Amino acid sequence: MWIYKYNDQFIYMPGEEKLMNEHEKMPEGFTDVPPPVESYIAKFDPVEHKWEETATQEYINNLKTKPKPNDLEILKEQNAFLTKQMVQILRDIKGLKSL
Incomplete structure (x- = not known):
């Protein structure tokens, strides 16, 4: 299964995904919940066990060319x-x- 890394502020770290065997223990700072496909600054909520978009609309607009x-x-x-x-x-x- 694929696992997805987040930093110490729970922000998704794109490109840091790993393939892990199902019997292995989940490493610290990873989750098996995939982040949203179209996200800008995804933040993981470990209590709710889901990702949230934290980018402001202004930030998103500035990225669009x-x-x-x-x-x-x-x-x-x-x-x-x-x-x-x-x-x-x-x-x-x-x-x-x-x-």
């Missing part, structure tokens, strides 16, 4: 930037002509 813009979005941004530059250049030229 923004999708890369597609080609059309990039072109729109470049077009807006160039249009803004062109307007500024035309204003500068108009100001020089009036001198």
Whole structure:
């Protein structure tokens, strides 16, 4: 059976799982209860014998990456930037002509 490690604060330690024979004694800091598949900071409750999610929504949101813009979005941004530059250049030229 697979066992899952948690640290001294009962936080799940991903990658520290071990395969153990059923007749062996459970080592300290491990449980046979699998943590949630989609968890960020899972904490084990030894009294309830279950995992809880302890990550805040802000922490979770910060981990999510923004999708890369597609080609059309990039072109729109470049077009807006160039249009803004062109307007500024035309204003500068108009100001020089009036001198």
